[in-house]
Amino acid sequence: MNDSRLMTLSTPCLLVDEGRMVRNIARLQDRADTLGVTLRPHLKTTKSVEAARYVLADGDGPATVSTLAEAEAFTAAGINDILYGVGISPDKLNRVLALHRAGCKLTVLLDCVQQAEAVAAASRASGIAIPAMIEIDSDGHRSGLTAEDPALITVGRILHDGGADLRGVLCHAGGSYGSVGRAAHTKLAEEERLAVVAAADALRTAGLPCPVVSVGSSPTAHAAADLTGVTELRAGVYVFFDLFQTGIEVCDIDDIALSVLTTVIGHQSARGWTICDAGWMAMSRDRGTAAQAVDQGYGVVCDEAGQVIPGLIMIQANQEHGVIARRPDFEGDVPEFPVGTRLRILPNHACATAAQHQRYHVIPEQADAPLKTWARFGGW
Amino acid sequence: MNDSRLMTLSTPCLLVDEGRMVRNIARLQDRADTLGVTLRPHLKTTKSVEAARYVLADGDGPATVSTLAEAEAFTAAGINDILYGVGISPDKLNRVLALHRAGCKLTVLLDCVQQAEAVAAASRASGIAIPAMIEIDSDGHRSGLTAEDPALITVGRILHDGGADLRGVLCHAGGSYGSVGRAAHTKLAEEERLAVVAAADALRTAGLPCPVVSVGSSPTAHAAADLTGVTELRAGVYVFFDLFQTGIEVCDIDDIALSVLTTVIGHQSARGWTICDAGWMAMSRDRGTAAQAVDQGYGVVCDEAGQVIPGLIMIQANQEHGVIARRPDFEGDVPEFPVGTRLRILPNHACATAAQHQRYHVIPEQADAPLKTWARFGGW
Numbered sequence: 200m201n202d203s204r205l206m207t208l209s210t211p212c213l214l215v216d217e218g219r220m221v222r223n224i225a226r227l228q229d230r231a232d233t234l235g236v237t238l239r240p241h242l243k244t245t246k247s248v249e250a251a252r253y254v255l256a257d258g259d260g261p262a263t264v265s266t267l268a269e270a271e272a273f274t275a276a277g278i279n280d281i282l283y284g285v286g287i288s289p290d291k292l293n294r295v296l297a298l299h300r301a302g303c304k305l306t307v308l309l310d311c312v313q314q315a316e317a318v319a320a321a322s323r324a325s326g327i328a329i330p331a332m333i334e335i336d337s338d339g340h341r342s343g344l345t346a347e348d349p350a351l352i353t354v355g356r357i358l359h360d361g362g363a364d365l366r367g368v369l370c371h372a373g374g375s376y377g378s379v380g381r382a383a384h385t386k387l388a389e390e391e392r393l394a395v396v397a398a399a400d401a402l403r404t405a406g407l408p409c410p411v412v413s414v415g416s417s418p419t420a421h422a423a424a425d426l427t428g429v430t431e432l433r434a435g436v437y438v439f440f441d442l443f444q445t446g447i448e449v450c451d452i453d454d455i456a457l458s459v460l461t462t463v464i465g466h467q468s469a470r471g472w473t474i475c476d477a478g479w480m481a482m483s484r485d486r487g488t489a490a491q492a493v494d495q496g497y498g499v500v501c502d503e504a505g506q507v508i509p510g511l512i513m514i515q516a517n518q519e520h521g522v523i524a525r526r527p528d529f530e531g532d533v534p535e536f537p538v539g540t541r542l543r544i545l546p547n548h549a550c551a552t553a554a555q556h557q558r559y560h561v562i563p564e565q566a567d568a569p570l571k572t573w574a575r576f577g578g579w
Numbered sequence: 580m581n582d583s584r585l586m587t588l589s590t591p592c593l594l595v596d597e598g599r600m601v602r603n604i605a606r607l608q609d610r611a612d613t614l615g616v617t618l619r620p621h622l623k624t625t626k627s628v629e630a631a632r633y634v635l636a637d638g639d640g641p642a643t644v645s646t647l648a649e650a651e652a653f654t655a656a657g658i659n660d661i662l663y664g665v666g667i668s669p670d671k672l673n674r675v676l677a678l679h680r681a682g683c684k685l686t687v688l689l690d691c692v693q694q695a696e697a698v699a700a701a702s703r704a705s706g707i708a709i710p711a712m713i714e715i716d717s718d719g720h721r722s723g724l725t726a727e728d729p730a731l732i733t734v735g736r737i738l739h740d741g742g743a744d745l746r747g748v749l750c751h752a753g754g755s756y757g758s759v760g761r762a763a764h765t766k767l768a769e770e771e772r773l774a775v776v777a778a779a780d781a782l783r784t785a786g787l788p789c790p791v792v793s794v795g796s797s798p799t800a801h802a803a804a805d806l807t808g809v810t811e812l813r814a815g816v817y818v819f820f821d822l823f824q825t826g827i828e829v830c831d832i833d834d835i836a837l838s839v840l841t842t843v844i845g846h847q848s849a850r851g852w853t854i855c856d857a858g859w860m861a862m863s864r865d866r867g868t869a870a871q872a873v874d875q876g877y878g879v880v881c882d883e884a885g886q887v888i889p890g891l892i893m894i895q896a897n898q899e900h901g902v903i904a905r906r907p908d909f910e911g912d913v914p915e916f917p918v919g920t921r922l923r924i925l926p927n928h929a930c931a932t933a934a935q936h937q938r939y940h941v942i943p944e945q946a947d948a949p950l951k952t953w954a955r956f957g958g959w
Contacts, residue, residue, distance in 0.1 A: 317919075
């Protein structure tokens with residue numbers, strides 16, 4: 200099945216199925232509305248102003264970013280309530296202050312005394328009370344303090360008494376990526392909630408403000424049963440979804456809105472290989488499904504229209520060559536594709552695959568509507 | 580040890596040690612001169628016009644590229660003898676012809692009848708005899724025909740009789756990446772040579788021209804003992820080298836000219852973790868050393884001046900967070916780094932890490948010379 204709108208595209212390139220993306224966005228917005236929390240989408244997956252307009256409630260915020268380059272690009276586009284969700288280092292505070300002067304309420308994240316002292320000092324020196332969230336750890340995944348750690352109150356006091364704007368506490372249950380199924384994610388979402396609510400209580404008991412209580416990861420955001428005490432929900436990859444999220448049962452494979460369009464450039468028939476022009480430069484080196492129950496290689500092969508072709512994955516990738524072959528355990532027949540055939544590859548990890556590209560080619564649901572092009576940016 | 584020239588850089592960012600790069604380039608150029616072959620460097624690693632001037636013999640060619648976007652960028656910069664080293668698909672021939680009209684002698688690569696017919700047809704239709712090389716397989720690594728395959732002569736004849744410019748045969752011993760040590764690489768280089776010389780002989784015996792006989796991969800290019808019958812040598816990653824090449828003993832760790840500058844943003848002291856602001860977005864997801872004798876995680880940790888710190892690697896990476904910790908088998912003491920400390924990380928794979936960045940910050944050998952900035956490009 201062919202889609203004539205794709206004929207003008209040079210491969211490899213990045214495709215977005217607009218209908219799927221819109222449905223993915225609506226699904227999590229519905230969850231947030233039902234749970235009574237504000238959705239603060241993470242824009243690190245899409246890194247595109249056009250895509251951000253779809254995902255932000257009123258088109259301008261609130262939002263989460265993973266780099267100051269994102270904050271700068273989105274501020275320039277008028278998005279004015281942004282959380283920079285990576286621990287702040289003192290040398291970046293000049294850029295944070297510049298964003299405030301440009302009209303963005305940029306909130307920083309931290310989990311130690313040294314960071315809090317730097318943020319407080321920069322607030323006093325600039326006259327801008329920098330909004331700051333304290334990171335809380337619920338699962339030993341990466342960063343953060345616990346409610347019981349005396350450093351929590353110390354950090355809160357340094358910020359609040361030192362001239363910064365202590366906004367609250369934030370938790371990211373990144374460990375949820377290692378668990379499969381809704382029941383597991385619901386349990387982790389509750390642990391995430393309990394960790395951050397306990398931290399908020401500790402701050403308030405110490406006489407410190409804590410208006411914002413923020414949780415989120417794509418798995419826990421979709422599975423949370425109750426967010427009592429939480430004010431804000433964050434997630435990112437749900438906009439596109441990917442094979443990794445399919446593997447942990449957060450979405451179905453038919454929800455995946457991102458794919459790479461590729462062209463067949465050769466064969467090694469004796470080995471059952473079809474060679475295509477999407478290598479790891481187009482797919483990324485992400486092999487996140489390698490440790491899952493179903494290893495998807497470098498991606499699942501679809502026809503040009505996006506229908507999954509049973510039994511075929513990209514089994515290996517060089518820089519600009521992908522090798523398409525039968526899954527090790529597949530018994531059925533697989534088609535042969537002449538040189539020039541166009542295929543789509545569903546990616547392991549949407550954040551990583553999208554980052555290899557400079558633009559999205561967006562396919563509207565209406566078959567007669569023209570493709571749209573969205574620029575995306577990278578860098579720091 | 581600090582280098583004050585790096586203070587103005589925002590992290591994470593990409594550094595090039597100019598002295599090491601110049602030495603790496605000279606080393607392979609010396610090899611090519613000794614072996615009596617033309618060096619046709621692969622520009623896919625650096626993707627930078629400024630870097631290309633260092634690596635190309637007279638600054639303008641000959642060169643190899645992995646995408647037509649590279650060919651277009653380098654043609655615009657005046658480089659006019661380029662081999663596009665990925666199997667051509669018919670839909671890309673319009674861009675190939677446009678490059679010829681822009682003054683570049685762009686050579687395409689192919690290994691099947693369908694491609695040869697398309698190249699011959701485009702040559703006849705355009706009046707431009709498209710130069711084409713036939714890919715030869717020496718190790719079952721990826722693409723290519725063998726000297727014994729009757730398709731070799733068929734493809735050669737379609738090109739030569741059909742109006743294209745049959746330039747010769749090319750082999751890439753990509754399987755050499757899986758072998759350790761000079762003796763193994765010398766043996767694979769000889770197999771690469773024998774495969775491609777046999778193919779050249781077969782073409783000539785059939786009355787077809789074969790002026791160019793091209794071999795190369797970084798491991799075999801450095802280890803080849805004899806290139807009788809070969810006219811041209813190709814390699815790419817040798818300009819920067821990386822931990823993977825160190826692991827297969829093509830270079831020493833002190834030859835690696837590429838690193839990522841990062842800043843410490845936090846700790847999880849109970850786990851012995853230092854968190855830095857270079858995650859997989861800055862390092863790439865490439866874990867090529869995972870299957871080697873020494874797994875380097877996401878990279879080897881150096882101080883800001885580039886000295887390796889014994890015992891420390893990046894053990895895991897999230898999108899914008901790197902976790903630095905002791906190697907599993909390291910017994911000695913490792914230093915603790917306060918928030919704000921700058922470190923350098925040597926990458927597993929220079930091609931993949933460089934591709935995550937938009938520019939190089941180049942450190943001249945003279946300690947008082949200012950940094951240089953080289954733009955790099957991506958895309959297809």
